[in-house]
Amino acid sequence: xxxxxKKIYITLIFIFLYAPIVTLxxxxxxxxxxRAKWGGFTLKWYQNLFKNQDILNAxxxxxxxxxxxxxxxxxxxTIACIAIQSMKKRNRTILxxxxxxxxxxxxxxxxxSLMLLFIVLGMNFGFLTILLAHITFNIPYVILxxxxxxxxxxxxxxxxxxxxxxxxxxAFFSVTFPDILPGILSGFLMAFTMSLDDFIITHFTKGxxxxxxxxxxxxxxxxxxxxxxxALSTLIFLTVLVLLILVNRSPKEKDV
Amino acid sequence: MNKKMLxxxxxxxxxxxxxxxxxxxxxxxxxxxTGAFTLENICAIATAEHSKALWISILLSLISTLICLLxxxxxxxxxxxxxxxxxxxxxxxFILPMWMNFLLRTxxxxxxxxxxxxxxxxLEFLHLPALNIINTPSAIILGMVYNFLPFMVLPIYNSLxxxxxxxxxxxxxxxANGFDTFIRVTLPLSVPxxxxxxxxxxxxxxxxxxxxxLLGGSKILLIGNVIEQExxxxxxxxxxxGLSIVLMIFILxxxxxxxxxxxxxxxxxx
Numbered sequence: 001x002x003x004x005x006k007k008i009y010i011t012l013i014f015i016f017l018y019a020p021i022v023t024l025x026x027x028x029x030x031x032x033x034x035r036a037k038w039g040g041f042t043l044k045w046y047q048n049l050f051k052n053q054d055i056l057n058a059x060x061x062x063x064x065x066x067x068x069x070x071x072x073x074x075x076x077x078t079i080a081c082i083a084i085q086s087m088k089k090r091n092r093t094i095l096x097x098x099x100x101x102x103x104x105x106x107x108x109x110x111x112x113s114l115m116l117l118f119i120v121l122g123m124n125f126g127f128l129t130i131l132l133a134h135i136t137f138n139i140p141y142v143i144l145x146x147x148x149x150x151x152x153x154x155x156x157x158x159x160x161x162x163x164x165x166x167x168x169x170x171a172f173f174s175v176t177f178p179d180i181l182p183g184i185l186s187g188f189l190m191a192f193t194m195s196l197d198d199f200i201i202t203h204f205t206k207g208x209x210x211x212x213x214x215x216x217x218x219x220x221x222x223x224x225x226x227x228x229x230x231a232l233s234t235l236i237f238l239t240v241l242v243l244l245i246l247v248n249r250s251p252k253e254k255d256v
Numbered sequence: 257m258n259k260k261m262l263x264x265x266x267x268x269x270x271x272x273x274x275x276x277x278x279x280x281x282x283x284x285x286x287x288x289x290t291g292a293f294t295l296e297n298i299c300a301i302a303t304a305e306h307s308k309a310l311w312i313s314i315l316l317s318l319i320s321t322l323i324c325l326l327x328x329x330x331x332x333x334x335x336x337x338x339x340x341x342x343x344x345x346x347x348x349x350f351i352l353p354m355w356m357n358f359l360l361r362t363x364x365x366x367x368x369x370x371x372x373x374x375x376x377x378x379l380e381f382l383h384l385p386a387l388n389i390i391n392t393p394s395a396i397i398l399g400m401v402y403n404f405l406p407f408m409v410l411p412i413y414n415s416l417x418x419x420x421x422x423x424x425x426x427x428x429x430x431x432a433n434g435f436d437t438f439i440r441v442t443l444p445l446s447v448p449x450x451x452x453x454x455x456x457x458x459x460x461x462x463x464x465x466x467x468x469x470l471l472g473g474s475k476i477l478l479i480g481n482v483i484e485q486e487x488x489x490x491x492x493x494x495x496x497x498g499l500s501i502v503l504m505i506f507i508l509x510x511x512x513x514x515x516x517x518x519x520x521x522x523x524x525x526x
Contacts, residue, residue, distance in 0.1 A: 083263030
């Protein structure tokens, strides 16, 4: 009885979480352009998608910004972790406090603060400003996933490498790096996901000539969303789903 | 020496892209167009229009946070007891929806909630009264709960899985029944997760402008909408910054609260 209640509860929550996703997938096959009516099954939006240069451009921008910002944030974050680890406790606490600001602060405040900065610096709003903003809010996620690994490290192994004649560089890449690699990878993935799904900060730091998928969707909201968008997000979602299932089926144990 | 140098790029980044921008919000917030000091922009929160927006935002975000907590706690307990040896699997289920753009997911609720939408068709089929909440505060609450529920579930789930089962067994050995064990052992030990969950839901819910735009039918203005309009439409950055300072006071209060209850940051999941 209790088990049945638990199962029903979990099922309801899952329906709640995944109902909009199912809706979007269904809409991507809907021949009617209206969100509210079912006009029969079609694949036409999928064909049109690959001819729609606007959407493809936005997709390219989104992916490029997500990849670059996650990559740069991972590099800066990894170096920062090494530096933070060797700091005195007081400085470390302060720096970690500052690191957490973009994560705990409201996105709208982060967005407008960066917008003001770029205005004062006289920068052109466009690809670069979005990229800088994304790197900034990605770094905390990277640091947060590397730090726990860093703390578990045994400093003697690194010193042993130095004693055996390795340079700092060599010691890092052959001793420390392999140990913190899982943290680096999950930090990168987290940053990539966050960047991909971001709207608010992009909204404030983008210029008129450039769009990511999020900002494009937002401008389309009032006019009505093009069904090609549903097709595209269905493709993205299914790709990720398949990738995740494949990764999860491999027996290797990984920890997040 | 070498390691000190390593911290320089990051220190520079923090200063340039975190601290200076925040300082600029404060600067704009306490000056007027001529650059003279003024508290007018901050006091503007007291005008009828702005205080109403702030009040609705606080109310809706508190209700959403409470609903998230009530939904998430039992869920987290069930998940923690399921003996899913794949911790990552649970996280995955809640992260996965993020790969579908959150604007589209929120938009999809319009389709579901509409007068002749999916939910009402189902209700009609079951001979239940129709649900007319689209473009009302209830729809905004639903959107907030939908979007932020994962941020409540994951920290609570994490803090529950960290509880040593022996502690629970000890309580039972000492004669506590299930209810007592929950109130006196499980619940107190999961407080860091709860607090971290509350922070992670309350702040984005308080400051959102997207959910109210998409589901509130542009009739209901939250404080986030007001600030967004000041920056992107009206162009009064000083007023927008002043109102942001008021928001930051709430956020700061929230951060202090979470720092007190969650010293080791163990509720942090992401």
